[in-house]
Amino acid sequence: MKHKLLPLSETMHYILLALREPLHGYAAMQKIEEMSKGSVILAAGTLYGAIENLNKHGWIECVGDAGRRKIYEITAEGRDILKVEQERLSHILSLYEGSEPNEEV
Amino acid sequence: MKKFNLFFNIEKEEQWLNGQLQKGYRCTNISGWGIYSFEKTDKRYVMRLDYQEHLSKNQFEEYKGIYEDFGWHYIKGGWLGGLRYWQKEEDGQDELFSDRQSKGSYYNRLMGYSLMLGMLCLFFSFMLYKDTGFSELYFKGLWDMEGSLFWKAFLFETPFVLLKLSPAILVVVFSSTYYKAYRKYTMLKEK
Structure with a gap:
């Protein structure tokens, strides 16, 4: 069976993408706001829960701290997940472009 | 101002608290026996109740730290562990959960x-x-x-x-x- 976090939700997707560079939680939220052109603004509880969850599954890890804030970064396993998701999404995108019409019909 | 109230439903409690806040108060303390303290304020505040149990000391610091970064202020309280009271000044980003x-x-x-x-x-x-x-x-x-x-x-x-x-x-x-x-x-x- 598929991993329970797959396919990635928009929130999880953005967090993994943002944490390709090491950031603390609030900075990740700001980065995501910028990356999504203001369309994804994470709330505190959502961000906290997502970080806990991704950390638990070993897709991100704590790499240090800045004062009281913990800094997180994506792990190798997390990058593999992003690869899988990238392939899935590019396939769907290719269907949009019509490059693979209904071959079997 | 102190008010006494007992709730068995978290969402009802949250509604009641925000009702008080809309009258121009902010919550300053919640005692374990249903006594809620408020003080007058010119600003508009909003409260949200979260439920998180079994947070280790480290986890709690991380949890509290992230919420504080978003402008939430932790109010101690609750007659049983797990219930977390958060208050912040209203600014349009007033929910704890965004998805x-x-x-x-x-x-x-x-x-x-x-x-x-x-x-x-x-x-x-x-x-x-x-x-x-x-x-x-x-x-x-x-x-x-x-x-x-x-x-x-x-x-x-x-x-x-x-x-x-x-x-x-x-x-x-x-x-x-x-x-x-x-x-x-x-x-x-x-x-």
Whole structure:
């Protein structure tokens, strides 16, 4: 069976993408706001829960701290997940472009 | 200003608190026995209740730190662990959860909370009623009394009977809060 976090939700997707560079939680939220052109603004509880969850599954890890804030970064396993998701999404995108019409019909 | 109130439903409590805040108050303290302290303010505040249990010291610091970065101020309180009270100045980003999944797991945690309290009350009820059942709630001689004496004794005893019945009543209350959280949880999960 598929991993329970797959396919990635928009929130999880953005967090993994943002944490390709090491950031603390609030900075990740700001980065995501910028990356999504203001369309994804994470709330505190959502961000906290997502970080806990991704950390638990070993897709991100704590790499240090800045004062009281913990800094997180994506792990190798997390990058593999992003690869899988990238392939899935590019396939769907290719269907949009019509490059693979209904071959079997 | 201090106000007393008892809630068995987190969402009702949140609504009531925000009702007070809209009258121009902010919450300063919540004691374990249902006493809420407020003070007058010119600013507009909003409160949200979260439920998180079993946070280790480290986890709690991380949890609190992230919420504080978003402008939430932690108010200690709750008569049982797990309930977390957050308050902030209203600025348009006033929710704790911004997506369906995390809102869903919030209701899932509330289900666990109601279930735990419900089971606890069920256990108390069992201990309390297992020997006597419900038949001896009232003093036995009461049923032989007549006329106004009966009614006086009956009215006098009723509050004590309700007190004795409270664990059973609470089982029903917590079952209903469980069901409400369950409904919201499945609604968020379905789509």
